[in-house]
Amino acid sequence: MTSYKELGLVNTRKMFAKAVKGGYAIPAFNFNTMEQMQAIVQAAVETKSPVIMQVSKGARKYANPTILRYMAQGAVEYAKELGCKKPQIVLHLDHGDSFETCKSCIDSGFSSVMIDGSSLPYADNVKLTKKVVAYAHKYDVTVEAELGVLAGVEDEVASEVSHYTKPEEVIDFVTKTGCDSLAISIGTSHGAYKFKPEQCTRDPKTGKLVPPPLAFDVLKAIEKKLPGFPIVLHGSSSVPQDEVDTINKFGGKLPDAVGIPESQLRKAAKSAVCKINIDSDSRLAMTAAIRQHFAEHPDHFDPRQYLTPARDNMKKMYIHKIMKVLGSNEKL
Numbered sequence: 078m079t080s081y082k083e084l085g086l087v088n089t090r091k092m093f094a095k096a097v098k099g100g101y102a103i104p105a106f107n108f109n110t111m112e113q114m115q116a117i118v119q120a121a122v123e124t125k126s127p128v129i130m131q132v133s134k135g136a137r138k139y140a141n142p143t144i145l146r147y148m149a150q151g152a153v154e155y156a157k158e159l160g161c162k163k164p165q166i167v168l169h170l171d172h173g174d175s176f177e178t179c180k181s182c183i184d185s186g187f188s189s190v191m192i193d194g195s196s197l198p199y200a201d202n203v204k205l206t207k208k209v210v211a212y213a214h215k216y217d218v219t220v221e222a223e224l225g226v227l228a229g230v231e232d233e234v235a236s237e238v239s240h241y242t243k244p245e246e247v248i249d250f251v252t253k254t255g256c257d258s259l260a261i262s263i264g265t266s267h268g269a270y271k272f273k274p275e276q277c278t279r280d281p282k283t284g285k286l287v288p289p290p291l292a293f294d295v296l297k298a299i300e301k302k303l304p305g306f307p308i309v310l311h312g313s314s315s316v317p318q319d320e321v322d323t324i325n326k327f328g329g330k331l332p333d334a335v336g337i338p339e340s341q342l343r344k345a346a347k348s349a350v351c352k353i354n355i356d357s358d359s360r361l362a363m364t365a366a367i368r369q370h371f372a373e374h375p376d377h378f379d380p381r382q383y384l385t386p387a388r389d390n391m392k393k394m395y396i397h398k399i400m401k402v403l404g405s406n407e408k409l
């Protein structure tokens with residue numbers, strides 16, 4: 078058993094309480110590779126922002142759970158080396174699918190886990206979440222739960238249709254489970270193709286898809302039921318169209334990739350939403366930089382040559398999100 082406290086990581090409790098009060102949100106960036114980890118830490122240190130580094134099931138499969146845990150430990154030390162005296166870094170399991178997965182993460186040094194029982198019948202979601210909370214809280218690990226279903230594809234989490242969170246269920250759910258934060262469904266969606274063209278309108282000038290707005294009425298109703306309780310938004314990449322254009326210009330094929338407009342995320346961050354998950358935008362920033370690099374330097378074959386601009390582009394994106402969308406800069 079390794080406690081996250083020995084690794085210099087923190088859980089989300091104080092961080093979320095401060096964020097809810099302060100009207101900003103903590104960035105939750107997924108990571109799979111060393112370059113992503115470096116870019117996340119550099120961005121967080123430069124902006125003096127707390128940060129959640131999260132690991133999906135796919136990331137655990139791709140990179141190996143032990144390696145990811147040591148990378149998070151390395152992230153803390155790296156942040157200190159970059160001049161941050163007291164980094165606030167959370168290592169979070171994204172979409173934990175069973176009690177066993179959550180337990181193995183808690184035992185190996187994660188400071189926060191999500192148990193996603195959102196596809197289960199309500200009573201089973203309550204039962205599973207409660208079991209994870211009971212175990213996690215013994216070790217002061219915080220737990221995110223989910224009510225409502227997001228559409229889209231994220232690693233192995235996939236759903237055709239979304240079901241908005243029912244505000245009338247949230248008090249009962251939070252009380253019965255004791256979870257520390259709640260992921261809700263108000264129209265965000267996983268992946269780089271968040272909406273089908275028929276769900277959107279089209280900008281007559283650019284021909285780009287304009288996604289439907291988030292259900293702020295549902296968010297408001299939930300906030301009213303749970304004043305001050307930390308709310309989480311998944312599937313909140315904005316799918317920057319300049320990155321999509323770069324990818325398509327240099328040989329990629331991502332027609333009609335569309336995300337959540339940053340103005341809507343900014344509005345959500347000012348409310349009880351205190352954690353915003355961003356994964357696809359980092360993938361797009363990395364891919365755009367690599368495609369452009371190869372197009373301009375067909376003779377390059379040293380990974381450092383194309384991963385350096387990829388890392389720089391991700392860092393730029395992370396800094397932009399922290400400063401212009403989440404508002405978590407200068408909040409250490």
Ligand SMILES: [Zn+2]
Nearest residue numbers: 231267311312
């Ligand atoms: Zn998610």
